[in-house]
Amino acid sequence: MRAVILVGGFGTRLRPLTFTTPKPLLPVANVALLEHVIAGLSVVGVTEVVLALGFKPEPFMSAFPDGVCAGVALRYAVEPEPMDTAGAIGFAARFAQINETFIVVNGDILTDLDISTLIAFHRNHGAIATLHLTPVEDPSQYGVVETNNDGVVQRFVEKPQAHETTSRAVNAGTYIFEPSVLDYVVPNKPLSAERVVFPALAAKGVLYAMSTNDYWIDTGRPETYLAANLDLIDGTRSQILASIAAQAHIAGTAVITHSVVGDGCRIGAGAIVANSVLLPGAVVQDGARVEASIVMGHIGAYANVTDCVVGAEGRIDGHTTLVAKKIPDPATL
Numbered sequence: 485m486r487a488v489i490l491v492g493g494f495g496t497r498l499r500p501l502t503f504t505t506p507k508p509l510l511p512v513a514n515v516a517l518l519e520h521v522i523a524g525l526s527v528v529g530v531t532e533v534v535l536a537l538g539f540k541p542e543p544f545m546s547a548f549p550d551g552v553c554a555g556v557a558l559r560y561a562v563e564p565e566p567m568d569t570a571g572a573i574g575f576a577a578r579f580a581q582i583n584e585t586f587i588v589v590n591g592d593i594l595t596d597l598d599i600s601t602l603i604a605f606h607r608n609h610g611a612i613a614t615l616h617l618t619p620v621e622d623p624s625q626y627g628v629v630e631t632n633n634d635g636v637v638q639r640f641v642e643k644p645q646a647h648e649t650t651s652r653a654v655n656a657g658t659y660i661f662e663p664s665v666l667d668y669v670v671p672n673k674p675l676s677a678e679r680v681v682f683p684a685l686a687a688k689g690v691l692y693a694m695s696t697n698d699y700w701i702d703t704g705r706p707e708t709y710l711a712a713n714l715d716l717i718d719g720t721r722s723q724i725l726a727s728i729a730a731q732a733h734i735a736g737t738a739v740i741t742h743s744v745v746g747d748g749c750r751i752g753a754g755a756i757v758a759n760s761v762l763l764p765g766a767v768v769q770d771g772a773r774v775e776a777s778i779v780m781g782h783i784g785a786y787a788n789v790t791d792c793v794v795g796a797e798g799r800i801d802g803h804t805t806l807v808a809k810k811i812p813d814p815a816t817l
């Protein structure tokens with residue numbers, strides 16, 4: 485089976501991290517997000533992945549120079565302009581001449597869903613397209629999907645207010661498609677799956693959805709990206725990964741708790757790092773304290789940093805205190 489992974493978004497909510505690294509190539513517990521996603525696909529027998537690329541395609545090609553990721557062959561479909569989700573799926577599927585049932589996943593979702601159950605559901609219902617749904621407590625920032633008892637999608641409510649729907653099931657970003665879905669996608673034009681194609685399929689009664697309670701996280705915001713990292717080191721998920729990379733340089737008196745430390749990081753004497761992610765090459769100088777933060781750049785000696793996102797170009801002066809800041813600030817660039 486083949487899969488298309490959407491990886492061409494701008495990743496604006498994860499700026500400044502995505503100024504230098506596209507979101508799907510950011511590491512989660514020291515393994516690229518994309519590699520986690522592809523490993524999940526290989527388990528169900530996916531042998532080829534088509535990367536739907538737009539923004540910054542080159543880093544993907546450099547990251548996988550032999551065209552293989554997690555043992556799966558890669559193909560690169562590079563859009564001439566951003567085509568939005570459905571336009572991107574259509575472009576990639578036509579590029580790879582996909583003419584059989586295929587999987588589509590958003591490149592920023594981590595889940596323990598067994599995709600073979602979604603494929604079985606799709607086939608049993610004779611669907612043209614099947615969406616995976618996940619329940620969330622507060623759906624106001626998501627696309628809510630209402631289904632009947634047979635799993636036929638009745639309605640989409642994008643970012644609903646409390647009175648608009650009682651459903652808590654949201655689009656979880658994994659889809660099974662028949663090639664006939666492409667009849668709904670005009671070639672080479674930007675088009676939204678969530679706002680245009682899915683509602684059109686639902687209106688014809690050929691769109692199905694299956695909800696599961698599996699672990700699921702959309703890593704696209706700083707707080708969820710941080711959580712996705714920590715969930716992989718603390719036993720929240722069935723898989724537990726090492727929290728400290730082998731090539732990190734950590735002073736003996738530094739204290740690191742519930743954090744991920746990447747290759748080439750330097751942590752000085754007496755520094756404290758808690759509930760944080762230090763991405764490869766980050767520097768935390770002597771006596772600095774880093775709490776609930778994501779750091780690519782440089783934290784000066786005795787600085788105190790809480791709830792911050794520090795990009796590759798970010799430098800925090802020594803002895804400063806920062807709370808809930810993005811450095812450099814994407815709003816000013």
Ligand code: GTP
Binds near residue numbers: 490
């Ligand atoms: P934000 O800018 O922070 O909203 O992130 P994003 O650009 O990734 O957007 P969003 O999270 O809504 O996108 C969902 C998925 O679709 C992600 O995997 C994106 O990479 C992907 N995506 C969004 N727009 C495009 C596009 O125009 N082309 C391609 N190929 N992928 C896209």
